[in-house]
Amino acid sequence: MVAGRISTGVPGLDVMLHGGLIPGRVYLVKGSPGTGKTTLAMHFAMAGVANGESVLYITLEEPAENIREDFGRMGFDVYHEDFTLIDATPTTEHYVLVEDFFETFAKNLNKLTESIKEQFRVRRYSRVVVDPITMLKLATKDEIDYRRAFLTFVKSMMRLKVTVLITSELERTDIEEYLVSGVIEMKLLERDGKLMRAIKVTKFRGSGFDNVIRPYEITETGMVVHPDRTVP
Ligand SMILES: Nc1ncnc2c1ncn2[C@@H]1O[C@H](COP(=O)(O)OP(=O)(O)OP(=O)(O)O)[C@@H](O)[C@H]1O
Ligand SMILES: [Mg+2]
16 A cells, blocks of 8 residues: 555555545545445445454445345455444334434434544544435535535544545535545446446545546446556
C-alpha cells in the first residue's frame, strides 16, 4: 500500500487513485442502477476487515439478508465480527420487538449523522458505508436544509476520523459532489450492441488521479477494474 493511503478493496481502482483513498474523508460513488455501487462498497468494507479494522455498513434500500446472501456467495466474509451490517430499510413489521433502524438511521440525514456518532460511543469504526444516500435526500424537502445537513454529516465524519463511502444514484447527485473529498462514477455504456461497464474518477482532493475512463467487470468474485485498458 502506498504510504498514507488505504485500499478501496479493488486493486485496479487503487491504481486509478494513485495508491488508494486518503483516510478520514468522505467519498461518493455514483452510478445508475446495477452498475455495482454496492459491490464496490462491499469491497471497500471488506478491505477494512481484512486489515483488522472495524467497519460499519448501513444499508438503506437493499435488505441486509439479501446483501448477506448475494455477497456471501461472492466470497465476502459477511458474518465477520468486525463487520457490522445495519439494516435501515423501511419495515412494515412494527410488531417486531427490535430496534427500528429505519427510524434512527434513515429518517433524515441529521438523524443518520447522530446515529453514526452514537455507534461510535460503542465501538470505534475506521470505515463507514452508507448505501445509498438517495432516500435521505428525497426525505428532505428543502435543498438548503439538505445542503446544511450534508455538510454537517461530512464535518462530523471527519471529526470521527473515519473514512466514509456513500453511494448515490446518478441523477440524484449534485451538491454532494461539491462537498465530498472524492467522486467515483460508474457507468453502463453501449458498444457494438453490447453493454460495457466503465469507471472514472472525477474528483479527488489532495491527490492526482487517472483521468481516463477505464473498463471494469463484475465477476462471481466481485469487481475487477482494468487500469491499463481503455474503453473502445
Ligand atoms: N456472478 C456475477 N457475475 C456477473 N455479474 C454479476 C454477478 N453477480 C452480480 N453481478 C452484477 O452486478 C450488478 C449488481 O451490482 P450491485 O448490486 O453492486 O449494483 P448497484 O449499483 O448497487 O445496484 P442498485 O442501484 O440496484 O443498488 C448486477 O448488474 C449484476 O448483474
Ligand atoms: Mg446497490
